[in-house]
Amino acid sequence: MVTSFVLKVASRCNLNCSYCYMYNLGDKTYLKQPKFMSLDTMTTFAEKLSRYSDENGLKSFQIVFHGGEPLLYPKEFYRESIKIFREKLSDSYFDFVLQTNGVGLDEEWYSLFNELNIRVGVSIDGPKEYHDQYRVFHNGKGSYDEVRSAIQLGLDKGMHGVLSVVNLNISPQELYQEFKDLNILSFNLLLPDGHFDKLPDGIIREKVNTSNYTPYADWLIELFAIWKSDPDRPNMRFFKTLIQLIAGEEVGDQVLGLKKNGVAILETNGNLEVADSIRACYEGITRNDINIHTHEIDSVLADPLFDIYINSHQMVNEKCLNCPIYEICGGGFLLNRYSNENGFDNPTIYCHDMIKLVSYIQNDLINSLPEEVCREMDLTRVSYHEIVEELESQGPVSVQKNIKDKLLAYSLA
Numbered sequence: 001m002v003t004s005f006v007l008k009v010a011s012r013c014n015l016n017c018s019y020c021y022m023y024n025l026g027d028k029t030y031l032k033q034p035k036f037m038s039l040d041t042m043t044t045f046a047e048k049l050s051r052y053s054d055e056n057g058l059k060s061f062q063i064v065f066h067g068g069e070p071l072l073y074p075k076e077f078y079r080e081s082i083k084i085f086r087e088k089l090s091d092s093y094f095d096f097v098l099q100t101n102g103v104g105l106d107e108e109w110y111s112l113f114n115e116l117n118i119r120v121g122v123s124i125d126g127p128k129e130y131h132d133q134y135r136v137f138h139n140g141k142g143s144y145d146e147v148r149s150a151i152q153l154g155l156d157k158g159m160h161g162v163l164s165v166v167n168l169n170i171s172p173q174e175l176y177q178e179f180k181d182l183n184i185l186s187f188n189l190l191l192p193d194g195h196f197d198k199l200p201d202g203i204i205r206e207k208v209n210t211s212n213y214t215p216y217a218d219w220l221i222e223l224f225a226i227w228k229s230d231p232d233r234p235n236m237r238f239f240k241t242l243i244q245l246i247a248g249e250e251v252g253d254q255v256l257g258l259k260k261n262g263v264a265i266l267e268t269n270g271n272l273e274v275a276d277s278i279r280a281c282y283e284g285i286t287r288n289d290i291n292i293h294t295h296e297i298d299s300v301l302a303d304p305l306f307d308i309y310i311n312s313h314q315m316v317n318e319k320c321l322n323c324p325i326y327e328i329c330g331g332g333f334l335l336n337r338y339s340n341e342n343g344f345d346n347p348t349i350y351c352h353d354m355i356k357l358v359s360y361i362q363n364d365l366i367n368s369l370p371e372e373v374c375r376e377m378d379l380t381r382v383s384y385h386e387i388v389e390e391l392e393s394q395g396p397v398s399v400q401k402n403i404k405d406k407l408l409a410y411s412l413a
């Protein structure tokens with residue numbers, strides 16, 4: 001069931017980040033979207049959400065205000081939007097979240113978000129020297145100084161945490177020190193967007209998913225060791241989720257684990273779509289004709305791409321079905337599996353990285369925990385090389401033909 005909705009309240013951004021999937025990875029359809037979501041669209045969405053809530057017995061929703069840049073949406077619209085949700089769904093619980101690039105996030109904004117009970121996350125890509133290479137204004141000027149001020153202001157004003165895209169050019173020690181210097185209590189990391197035909201910067205095409213080429217795992221393992229040895233470490237969601245999954249907990253998200261993805265995107269014009277970063281596959285891939293003004297929320301479940309997305313940890317390549325760490329990796333984020341040749345019928349571009357990272361953390365847990373606890377948790381040592389070898393031979397589990405056909409349907413070959 002979809003219980004988390006990402007509302008694209010503004011379709012434009014005041015930054016022009018070089019790696020951004022919205023604007024710089026191959027899809028220009030945002031140009032056809034209205035710049036802002038109207039209150040009429042917001043009201044219609046809340047009405048349809050109320051009906052969807054009653055019909056499915058759902059009383060708890062996450063609403064994420066996103067963009068483009070959500071701080072471009074007028075303050076007054078936030079007051080109105082929250083009022084609309086509270087009125088139309090008076091018996092529901094809401095977790096309101098907003099993810100911003102931090103530019104212009106001042107005292108007034110923080111007061112508003114505290115008043116409306118909206119949790120705020122800020123994106124920063126490490127120390128100034130690196131952040132300013134990627135997160136730039138349209139005139140090329142870096143945004144670090146503004147973002148740092150916004151984070152510092154937010155430390156005692158309820159800022160929820162920060163989000164960074166992994167940049168292999170920053171040493172893990174340097175990145176960690178930056179977060180410590182900023183007194184950040186919670187951070188999360190995203191692997192860069194990309195797929196087999198549009199790899200993240202610096203990744204060597206011929207080496208992807210070949211033995212011993214694990215640049216992201218090597219980087220993340222170094223960061224994990226630094227994080228783990230810090231008695232006063234901030235919360236780090238990516239590592240925490242991996243540890244929980246290794247311990248057998250049923251957690252996860254669109255990247256990790258086997259949980260279904262209960263997230264839908266509401267575009268500024270009211271279109272209901274799949275996670276927007278998947279646009280980086282090719283122009284228009286996420287677009288459909290399902291609009292909140294003409295359709296019910298359930299309609300999005302009939303969109304074939306949405307079907308794959310929501311079941312993306314079940315609809316996986318055959319190698320994943322036979323992989324010893326499938327329950328932890330989940331086959332990876334859907335975008336990272338795409339290739340023009342096979343559509344979504346691939347393991348993720350981070351496959352070898354995941355095998356190495358999960359093996360390292362699992363073995364590290366075993367080294368750190370008493371034997372009886374490991375036995376209770378059914379934790380056994382794993383080896384990167386053994387898993388890689390195992391995946392090279394044909395496994396016993398076959399992928400169903402109808403699932404393979406669905407994954408291949410997005411091939412451009």
Ligand code: SF4
Pocket residue numbers: 319320321323324325326329330331332347348350351352354355391
């Ligand atoms: S590690 Fe590779 S093969 Fe295993 S589940 Fe993840 S993507 Fe699939």
